Amino acid sequence: MLVVGLTGSIGMGKSTAAARFREHGIEVFDADAEVHRLYAGPLAPDIERAFPGSLTDGKVDRAKLSARLVAEPQGFKRLESIVHPRIREGERRFLQAEHARGASVAVLEVPLLFEAGGYRTVDVRIVVSAPGDIQRRRVLQRPGMTEAKFETVVARQIPEAEKRARADFVVDTAGTVENCNSQIDTIITKLQAIRGDAYERFWRG
Numbered sequence: 001m002l003v004v005g006l007t008g009s010i011g012m013g014k015s016t017a018a019a020r021f022r023e024h025g026i027e028v029f030d031a032d033a034e035v036h037r038l039y040a041g042p043l044a045p046d047i048e049r050a051f052p053g054s055l056t057d058g059k060v061d062r063a064k065l066s067a068r069l070v071a072e073p074q075g076f077k078r079l080e081s082i083v084h085p086r087i088r089e090g091e092r093r094f095l096q097a098e099h100a101r102g103a104s105v106a107v108l109e110v111p112l113l114f115e116a117g118g119y120r121t122v123d124v125r126i127v128v129s130a131p132g133d134i135q136r137r138r139v140l141q142r143p144g145m146t147e148a149k150f151e152t153v154v155a156r157q158i159p160e161a162e163k164r165a166r167a168d169f170v171v172d173t174a175g176t177v178e179n180c181n182s183q184i185d186t187i188i189t190k191l192q193a194i195r196g197d198a199y200e201r202f203w204r205g
Contacts, residue, residue, distance in 0.1 A: 002105045002196040003095060003121070003203065007113035008128035009160065010153050011139035013173030013180060017128050018109045020184040028107040029094040031087055038086055046082050051075065063144060070152050084116060095203045105191055114158055114166060121203070123196030126187065127167035129160060130174040 006021075006028070008014045018028045039047070039060035047065070048055050054065045069075050091108055098106040113119050130138075139150050157163075164170050169190075171183045 001095075001099050001103055001199045002123050002191060002194055003198040004105060004107045004124045004126060004191065005113045005119055005122035006107050006109045006126045006128070007111060007119075007163070008173075009135065009157050009163070010111070010150070011135040011142075012130055013128045013171070014109055014111070016173065016177055016180050017126070017171055017184055018107065020181045021107050021188070024185075024188055026105050026107060026188070027094075027098055027103065028109050029091055031091075031108070031110045034087055034090045035083060038083065043082060043086060047079070050078050050082060066149060070148050073152060073155070076156060080116070092203055095199060099199060099204075105188075112157070114163060115156065119166070121198055121201075123198045124168045124191065124194060125166065126169045126171060127163045128171045128173050128180075129164055130172065132160070134174050 006014060006017060008017075018030065021028050039062065041059065044055055044058060044060050047060050051065060051068050054060055054068065056064070065079075069079070087110075091110075095106055095108075108118065108122060110116070110118050113122075113125065119125050136150065139145055140147070169187050171180060171187070173180050
């Protein structure tokens with residue numbers, strides 16, 4: 001089974017790309033969705049201990065936590081030490097389930113694939129990318145997003161040029177959804193000729 005890492009900075013179009021993989025019957029593990037699930041209960045006590053006052057009704061309040069991290073960026077390392085091991089567990093369960101059902105390709109959609117080291121444990125790295133002005137416009141249209149939050153998120157990620165250089169495939173998402181989908185279709189065709197060993201090396205056990 002080929003393990004694909006799909007990544008890109010905030011507002012670059014990961015969700016659009018992931019949706020196209022799913023339309024082809026290729027399952028995608030959504031790390032952001034897993035974080036939401038963990039914040040809704042399993043990790044809430046741990047995060048409250050690390051960041052007091054971060055909960056609302058027993059769940060992590062992302063707005064409160066985000067405000068805390070904007071004011072205290074060094075807290076990201078503390079948060080990652082809590083969250084990343086649990087994300088890794090979710091990825092492993094997902095890949096093992098996909099392997100068991102006989103899937104030939106499975107995708108891990110991970111925003112910090114390079115930054116957190118996950119790029120080492122996949123066979124293929126796909127980066128979705130768009131010019132910075134387009135990214136900024138998309139992100140600032142999101143409810144509750146501010147310039148400060150946007151800059152905090154971007155500051156945690158390696159430069160866009162470096163991501164593109166380290167990718168096996170780059171998807172330009174500056175255009176239409178149809179154009180993005182066409183690029184994904186081409187990549188999926190090329191993936192069929194690639195043999196991977198990441199699952200056996202890193203995920204089977």
